Amino acid sequence: MKQSFANSISDKIIIIIIALIVITYFLFITVPILAVFLKIEPSQVSAQIRNAGIIEAIKLSLITSAIATVIAFVLAVPSAYFIVTRNFPGKTIIDTLMDLPIVLPPAVAGVALLYTFAPKGLLGPIFNKFGYIIPGSLIAVIIAETFVASPFLFRSAKVGFENMDRDIVNSAKMLSGSRLRVFFTVTFPLSIRAIISGAMMTWARAMGEFGATLMFAGNIAGITQTMPLAIYNFLYYDPLAGITLSVILIIISFSILIIVKLLEQKRFGAKK
Amino acid sequence: MIQITSISKSFGEKKVLGKLSLEVKEQEILALLGPNACGKTTLLNILSGLTRQDEGNIYINDVLVSGKACTRKVYLKPSERKVGYVFQTVSLFPHMRVNDNVAFGLKTLRLPRQEVKKRTESLLDFVGLREYATFYPSQLSGGQKQRIALARSLATEPQVLLLDEPVSAVDPQLRESFRLELKNYLQALKITVVYVTHNLSEAFVMSDRIAVMGNGHIEQIGNRTEIFDKPSSNYVAQFLGINAFKGTAVKANSGVWEVKVNGVPLLACLATNLSGKNVTVTIKPEDITLQQVSRPKRVLGAE
Numbered sequence: 415m416k417q418s419f420a421n422s423i424s425d426k427i428i429i430i431i432i433a434l435i436v437i438t439y440f441l442f443i444t445v446p447i448l449a450v451f452l453k454i455e456p457s458q459v460s461a462q463i464r465n466a467g468i469i470e471a472i473k474l475s476l477i478t479s480a481i482a483t484v485i486a487f488v489l490a491v492p493s494a495y496f497i498v499t500r501n502f503p504g505k506t507i508i509d510t511l512m513d514l515p516i517v518l519p520p521a522v523a524g525v526a527l528l529y530t531f532a533p534k535g536l537l538g539p540i541f542n543k544f545g546y547i548i549p550g551s552l553i554a555v556i557i558a559e560t561f562v563a564s565p566f567l568f569r570s571a572k573v574g575f576e577n578m579d580r581d582i583v584n585s586a587k588m589l590s591g592s593r594l595r596v597f598f599t600v601t602f603p604l605s606i607r608a609i610i611s612g613a614m615m616t617w618a619r620a621m622g623e624f625g626a627t628l629m630f631a632g633n634i635a636g637i638t639q640t641m642p643l644a645i646y647n648f649l650y651y652d653p654l655a656g657i658t659l660s661v662i663l664i665i666i667s668f669s670i671l672i673i674v675k676l677l678e679q680k681r682f683g684a685k686k
Numbered sequence: 687m688i689q690i691t692s693i694s695k696s697f698g699e700k701k702v703l704g705k706l707s708l709e710v711k712e713q714e715i716l717a718l719l720g721p722n723a724c725g726k727t728t729l730l731n732i733l734s735g736l737t738r739q740d741e742g743n744i745y746i747n748d749v750l751v752s753g754k755a756c757t758r759k760v761y762l763k764p765s766e767r768k769v770g771y772v773f774q775t776v777s778l779f780p781h782m783r784v785n786d787n788v789a790f791g792l793k794t795l796r797l798p799r800q801e802v803k804k805r806t807e808s809l810l811d812f813v814g815l816r817e818y819a820t821f822y823p824s825q826l827s828g829g830q831k832q833r834i835a836l837a838r839s840l841a842t843e844p845q846v847l848l849l850d851e852p853v854s855a856v857d858p859q860l861r862e863s864f865r866l867e868l869k870n871y872l873q874a875l876k877i878t879v880v881y882v883t884h885n886l887s888e889a890f891v892m893s894d895r896i897a898v899m900g901n902g903h904i905e906q907i908g909n910r911t912e913i914f915d916k917p918s919s920n921y922v923a924q925f926l927g928i929n930a931f932k933g934t935a936v937k938a939n940s941g942v943w944e945v946k947v948n949g950v951p952l953l954a955c956l957a958t959n960l961s962g963k964n965v966t967v968t969i970k971p972e973d974i975t976l977q978q979v980s981r982p983k984r985v986l987g988a989e
Contacts (some may be wrong), residue, residue: 581777584736584764585835589791589842591765599790603781 447664454657462658470636471644471659478555478640479563479620485556486564486616491609494571495597516565523562524629531557531630554631555638562626563619570612574605611677618670621663687712688733688846688878691753693742695728702728703739704902710846715872715879717889720899721925726882727774729899730848733880734771735764747845765794770839770847776831776855778823784834785810785819791841809837813871828856829864836871847872847879853888865891886926898922917968929969935960 454462462468497509515523529535531548541548548554578601586600602609624642631638633647641659648656688710695703702725710716718726731737733744735752738761743753746769751762764771778787785806792802810816813833823831832852839847856864869892872879883889889896890910897907898921906918917923923930933947935954943960945952945967954967 579775579777581773581775582779584734585771585773585777585838586779586790587736588734588764588769588771588839590794591763592794595794600779604779 450657450660450664454654454661458654459658459661462655465652465655465658467635467644467648467652468655468659471639471641472662474552474555474636474639475621475641478552478559479617479623481556482559482563482620483567483613483617485560486567486620487609487613489560490564490568490612490616491571494568495575495601498572498575512568513565515562516569518562520562520623520625521629523626524558527554527558527561527626527630549630550632550634550638552631552637555627555640558626558630559620559623562623563616566615566619567609567612570615571605571609574608574612575601577608578604607677611674614670614674614677618667621666687745687747688880689743689745689748690729690733691743691745693729693732693739693744695725695732695737695739702902703732705742706903707742708897708904708907710878710880711895713876713878714895715881715893717893717896718880718882718899719886719889719896719925720884722884724899725902726884726899727850730771730850730880730882733846734769734848735762735767736771765842768842768845770842770844772832772835772839772847772849772852774850774852774854776823776828776835778831778835778838780823782822783819784815784821784823784826787823787834788838788841790838795842805841809841812840812874813837827860829860829867832856832864833867833871836868840875845877847875847877848882849879850882851884852881853883853885868892898925900925914970920966923966923968927971929971931967931969933965933967935963935965937961 493512497505497512518526528549530537531541531554532538533542533547533549538548546553548557582604583596583601586596590596590599621640622642623640624646627638627640628643628646633639633643635644635647639647641663645656645659645663648659688708690706690708693703693706694701706725706729708729718729720726728737732739732752739752743755744751746767750760751767753760778784779790782790788809789802789806792805797805807816807819810819813836815830815833815837818826818830818834823834826834832855835852852868853861853865865888872881872892881889881892883892895907895909896913898905898913900921906913906922913922914926914928917926917928917930920930931947931952933945933952936944936946936951938944938959938961941955943954945954945965947967952967954965
């Protein structure tokens with residue numbers, strides 16, 4: 415009796431401790447986000463949205479991140495399919511290298527891109543010959559975003575292709591000699607959720623890109639100043655504008671997460 | 687008709703098939719029987735072209751589909767071999783309706799739309815599921831799914847049909863009735879069928895002949911009686927659950943030999959003179975009758 419009483423007391427203490435940990439963590443993540451929203455009123459947001467600097471930053475972010483996502487799609491999805499379906503020497507190394515930008519500090523990515531595309535960099539002279547200077551241009555923003563964000567799509571597409579039921583793909587191969595037809599009618603539709611969720615993550619990451627863009631493209635209003643860079647600028651002389659941009663980015667990020675969650679809930683064609 | 691000559695296949699270090707040869711007759715239903723991981727599925731995959739063998743040739747209706755002719759390497763794609771394949775797992779395209787699943791192969795044949803529709807309907811009729819044409823696979827039972835998979839594999843009018851444990855995707859309590867249905871379909875088709883199973887009774891029910899597979903090659907091939915009465919090796923006897931005893935052939939009396947097994951005399955039918963040789967005697971469980979006299983009544987199948 416005494417024993418079980420002691421047990422129930424210690425159980426309760428453990429539950430309370432765990433509850434405290436959970437609540438602390440939950441607040442640690444949500445309070446800062448709430449703090450942004452508390453700093454501004456809806457009427458102020460709608461007033462700020464007419465601010466030319468804000469509109470420019472939003473436009474720039476939307477355009478560059480959309481282009482980066484499309485480029486990522488064109489490059490990463492076929493690459494993921496190739497990596498999953500083929501065996502070749504050095505596959506693991508290449509596969510790991512492709513994921514590197516996910517963990518690489520963005521500042522390092524910026525430096526790496528500079529030493530590649532700057533006029534005196536590795537590939538810079540080639541662009542120079544044709545009269546292009548990449549750093550400090552809109553193209554640099556797109557390159558930085560693609561470099562940092564595309565591995566999310568690559569990874570997700572890889573998981574999608576890997577989880578495909580082999581028998582389903584083989585059934586298609588038995589019936590159709592065209593690889594393209596098998597890919598577009600069976601493999602692709604069955605991995606579309608993984609690919610879309612990867613594309614959404616890539617887009618979100620591209621929208622939020624700061625470090626590599628700052629290092630490689632600079633912070634030039636109207637040319638390379640995307641939303642995160644604009645927030646950084648505004649925060650000193652026009653805090654309300656910075657907060658408005660932050661609110662918009664939080665809403666976009668949160669919406670993307672919800673869409674990704676919904677997509678991941680049910681993946682047909684995946685292994686049971 | 688299928689002819690497989692001396693096929694070998696290794697995955698890395700692991701040898702899966704070693705110089706396997708097999709002949710399947712025209713319009714025959716051959717069961718490929720063997721324990722799990724003995725290379726049955728690999729053999730089917732090689733036959734279908736999904737996997738390439740390291741050595742050996744495969745002929746389907748006297749056409750070399752994979753292997754070497756003189757010094758020329760031949761490899762026909764799975765879709766060019768006129769082979770249908772029903773897989774072990776339910777492999778219907780989950781994002782397509784039943785009729786689109788069945789029509790998948792027909793569409794590659796570039797037939798007119800009306801013809802595709804007509805053939806799809808007749809295939810659905812064949813497996814008795816026409817009213818399910820607009821359903822998605824997830825709305826069907828395991829047995830229905832495999833019937834659709836069968837219809838889909840038949841769409842391209844294959845000359846050879848491969849089935850890899852098709853019953854295992856069906857709920858256990860419905861397997862018996864599905865087996866009988868499937869057998870009716872296969873007999874009606876009148877094409878060459880290779881049916882992979884690890885289930886003894888299934889092999890006997892479904893097939894005309896049985897090839898017992900083990901250790902990467904065919905241990906024995908024959909009909910039910912041949913295999914049961916004269917298992918060609920210890921492996922086959924063991925797999926079929928037949929008792930096998932090692933002994934020495936002692937003497938013959940008008941074709942019936944006395945074999946000493948641990949000092950106990952057993953009578954066995956031996957075709958050739960094996961006097962003094964070490965032999966293995968097999969006794970089928972159903973041939974054992976218990977009597978008061980402590981002598982076996984009948985002993986069969988020795989070598």
